[in-house]
Amino acid sequence: MINLETNISKDMFTPAHVDPLKSEKISKPSLNFWQDSWLRVRKNKGAVTCMVILVILIIMAFVGPLLTPYKYDTQTTSHNNLPPRIQGLENIHWxxxxxTLTRRDGTTYNAYEVRKVKDYYWFGTDALGRDLFARTWKGTQISLLIAFIAALIDMVIGITYGAVSGYLGGRVDSVMQRIMEIIVGIPNLIVVVLMILVLKPGFVPIIIALTITGWTSMARVVRAQVLKFKGQEFVLAAKTLGASNTSIIFKHMIPNMFGVIIINTMFTIPSAIFFEAFLSFIGLGLQEPHASLGTLVNDGYTGMVAFPYQMIIPSLMIALIMVCFNLVADGLRDALDPKMRD
Structure with missing residues (x-):
């Protein structure tokens, strides 16, 4: 048998000494919602890497055309269809x-030596002898500008429309939703064609077309959030204190849905870039001598077999921008959603 008196002493039942000052001490620093979200974003290596790439691309979109001595719209017909050549890397043949270019019979030749061209075109030239390095970054600048302006306008219209529709409810909500369903049923391409009949093809018709039809997804998301918040305690408290409907919507509800708005906007930007590239590719976008990623792909498509670099470079740029924006949006969605915890 076990001797309980020898194995269990009275000292084991003595209460532990607890310092009341240390027991209330918080060892982990207090973080607000955005700081906590940023910590979770930093754990997503793909999202952080794509953020860095996007920052570099945005900077290069404005700085890139200044790094080359050639302007994006300057034509030098004697230097047309030259392949990429970078000083210092020209001797590395792999x-x-x-x-170098490849003929149809499979033989290769140095286009610069054959034409006795001493200049260096980092991304080559197009059929009119324009520098593709300057045109690629200028096109990236225009495409990003269109996407950001369209996303900003969509955000303003969508947030206002969805918040008013969800907050007022009843017959007003029903009428506003029917109007939105009619707009959703109109294809973007039809709107662009109608805009081109009134305006010249270019920057403005694309922005108008994206503005008319692009805000509906944001409006639906905001309306759903407003319907969820409308019956919660902080809204009832604001009403009790005499806050106006405008104050309740824009000072109390919308700040609580910033995460959803940011995520939806991040998904809107690559969609706008792809839509602009598609319009420019079919000839309904920007016109010469202006450049966008879509116009560059369209120009390179005609000579894709003989000069594939003219289409590959802008196509890779479009793919890189869209993949990075989508991965950043996925990372922000996981970080800003309160239900997504580690």
Whole structure:
């Protein structure tokens, strides 16, 4: 048998000494919602990497055309269809920057030596002898500008429309939703064609077309959030204190849905870039001598077999921008959603 008196002493039942000052001490620093979300974003390596790439692309979109001595719209017909050549990398033959082209019979030749061209075109030139490096970054600048303006306008219209529709409810909500369903049923391409009949093809018709039809998804998301918040305690407290409907919507409800708004906007930007590229590719977008990623793809498509770099470079740029924005949006969705916890 076990001797309980020898194995269990009275000291084991003595209460532990607890310092009341240390027991209330918080060891982890207090974080607000945005700081906590940023910590979760930082754990997503893909989202952080894509953020860095997007920052570099945005900077290069404005700085890139200044790094080359050639302007994006300057034509030098004697230098047309030159392949990429970068000083210092031209002697590394396994890199596609040595200025060589391949003939139909499979033989290769240095286009710069044959034409006795001493200049260096980092991304090559197009059929009119324009520098593709300057045109690529200028096109990236225009495409991003269109996407950001369209996303900003969509955000303003969508948030206002969805918040008013969800908050007022009843017959007003029913009428506003029917109007939105009619707008959703109109294809974007039809709106662009109608805009081109009134305006010249270019920057303005694309923005108007994206503005008319692009805000509906944001409005639906905001309306759903407003319907969820409308019966909660902080809204009832604001009403009790005499706050107006405008104050309740824009000072109490919308700040609580910033996460959803940011995520939806991040998904809207790549969609707008792809839509602009599609319009420019079919000839309904920007016109010469202006450049966008869609116009560059359209120009390179005609000579894709002989000069594939003219289409590959802007196509890779479009793909890179869209993938990065989508991965950043996925990372923000996981970080800003309170239900997504580690």
């Amino acid at each position: 890199l596609p920057f040595d200025g």
